[in-house]
Amino acid sequence: MSWKEELDELALRREMTKKMGGPERIERHRAAGRLPVRERIDGLVDKGSFLEVGELAGTGVYDENGKLIDYVPSNFLTGRAKINKRPVVIAADDFTVRGGANDGAVGDKLMASERMAYDLQLPLVRLVDGTGGGGSVKNIETHGRTLLPKLRTWPLMTQNLATVPVVSMALGSVAGLGAARVAASHYSIMVRKSSQMFIAGPPVVAHIGQHFEKDELGGSGIHTKNGVVDDEVLTEQEAFERVRAFLSYLPRSVNELPPRAEPVPPKSSDFSWLRNAVPKQSRSVYKMRPILQSVVDADSFLETGKGWGRPLITGLARVNGYPVAVFASDPYHYGGAWDKQASEKFVRHLDLAEIFQLPVINFVDIPGFQIGLAAEKEGAMRYGVRALSAGVQSQLHWCTFIVRKAFGVAAASHHREGRYNFRYAWPSAQWGSLPIEGGLEVAYKRVIEAADDPDAERAAIEKRLRALSSPMRSAETFIVEDVIDPARTRELLEEFVETIAPLRTTGIRAFTYRP
Known part of the structure; x- marks a missing residue:
């Protein structure tokens, strides 16, 4: 007696799992520019x-004698x-098998993947391509009943977000629960033109009278600009390269x-150019990213969320090999003023x-929250208050460089109130309740209007105020801890991370x- 028959069946079943949805569906998948799931892994x-x-989960087809004759993985x-x-833990959809619908114990396996990671x-890496296990209308006939929507996996998914790195890639048309799984991540990616995300796809949306192609309704051009997806x-x-890079900064x-x-070391040891990186004219813009890239370890800056909340640059980097979280203003977008998206x-x-203990380095040029009717209508203050609350609640160590402007309530986000901060001002720094160029119009309105030459009077007042608003004056009374030569920025970052x-x-x- 031996177990040869059972071992042969086991080998057959394992071989059948490799066929996925079969040659025709795999070829159709490739023709759409998408890799089969096992090649993705x-x-x-x-x-x-x-x-x-x-691996053996699936649907077997048997003859009248109970012998396996076919198998759908x-x-x-x-x-x-x-x-x-x-x-890491891998959780991957195979769209070639029934378009990613919930066959083959998908629900239980999805739960197992989340439980395994927790x-x-x-770290949990999701390769999402389909419904993500939420089911389809066809299941009504298959099962003879309908299911009451439940968030069976959501408690575990939420626990994972507080515990382990979670990364998701949308690698096809992803709807419903699948789209939610992509968004419920620390970092998410879409592939341009070959992936889309929807609450409901074009066929369903057509029933409310809206007719769109997939990319028009849920392409990466939409979701990387609204913040649903990071990149x-x-x-x-x-996408695989980005995932590998992102995880390299985070703990298990x-x-x-x-x-x-x-x-x-940084790409160059010559930091003298930083002394002239910021224009003398306060209304002139400059590029912040080269500044960031020059003071962190060479080629270590990984920007995230580049397409949304554009007045704020965020990303990960290393200083002396230590991973850090990077925040920086981008004066090319609304002068760096925060809107709803920047606050989010x-x-x-x-x-x-905060979750993964990444020290913060922060390069500040914030003229305040965005102003005007559009900002008021989108509730910029509400989202700004949430951001300020998050900053106050932070238990991390921060190193802040005030590069240029720090005005208004929004600029209070530049450090953690109530705890010691590593904080330095460049000579180009300016701060106050309001920018001088806007505030003097209110504070000196009558003086300017009464002058023989209002423009000359305005210029004279501005010159006088700017002389008084030098960061050197603030340093005299310890309003700011230190004003530094910008060329010392890297040196001080190294001291920060080592300390x-x-x-x-x-x-x-x-x-x-958080309000």
Whole structure:
């Protein structure tokens, strides 16, 4: 007696899982510019490291004697693998099998993937391509009943967001729960033209009289500008590279500290150009990204959310090998003034930093919240107050460089009130309740109007006020701790990360109410 028959069947079943949706559907998938799911996994993880869990889940077809004659594999794959030699959990849809609908124990396997990440304290990477397990109308006839919508996976998904890095890629047309899974991540990516996200897709939306193509309704050009998704890429391979890079900055879970990489010096040791990086004219713009890239470890700046909340630049970088969270103003967009989106982006990125103990470096040029009717209608103040509350609640260590403007309530976000801050001003820094050029029109209105030459009087007042608003004057009374030569910025960043490195702690973070 032997188990040869059973072992042969086991080998057959494992072989059948590799066929996915069959040659015709796989070819159609490729023709749409999309990789089959197993090739996606191979392209993402370290070679040969994927250990599948639940490989045999699917739907078997049997003859009258109960012998297996065909097999439709599950359209949801999960398991453990390694990315950059570090363990992760993979959760991947196979659109070639019934378009990603919830066949083959998808619901249970999806739960298992979330549970695996949470219990093993491993980063979770979702490759979403389809409904994500939410089911289809066809299930009504298949099961002979309808299901009451439940968020069975949501408690675990929420726990994971507080515990382990969660990254999602939308790699096809993703609707309903699948779209929600992409958005419920610390970092999310779409592939331009080949992926879309919807609450409901074009066929459903047509019933309310709106007729759109997929990209018109939910393409990456929409969702990377509204903040639903962080970034877009041109190819799936590029998405895999971004995921690998993003995870390299983060710990395995909140119970570990972010991993220090081999220290890499900046691209250049000559920082003298920073002394003239900011124009003398306060209304002139300049490029902030080259400043950031010059003071962090070479090629370490990974920008996130570039397409939305554009007055604020966010991303990850390294200083002396230590991962840090980067915030910086972008004067090319509304002069760096915060709108609703910029405030939301600030909170989202600060939450990521807070959860995974990433020290903050902050380059400030904020003239205030955006003003005018549009800003009032979108509720800029409400979202701004949430951002300020998040800053006050932060338990991280911050290193702030006031590069130019710091005006109004919005500029109060530049540091953590009530705790020690590493804070430096460049000589180009200006601050106050209002920018001089706008405030003097109100404060000196009668004087200017009464002058023989109002323009000359306005210019004279502005010159007088600017002399008094020098950061050197503020430093005299310790309003700012130090005014520095901009060429020292890298040196001071190195001192910051080395000083606070022993003070970082692990564990789950808690936030109180944010208005």
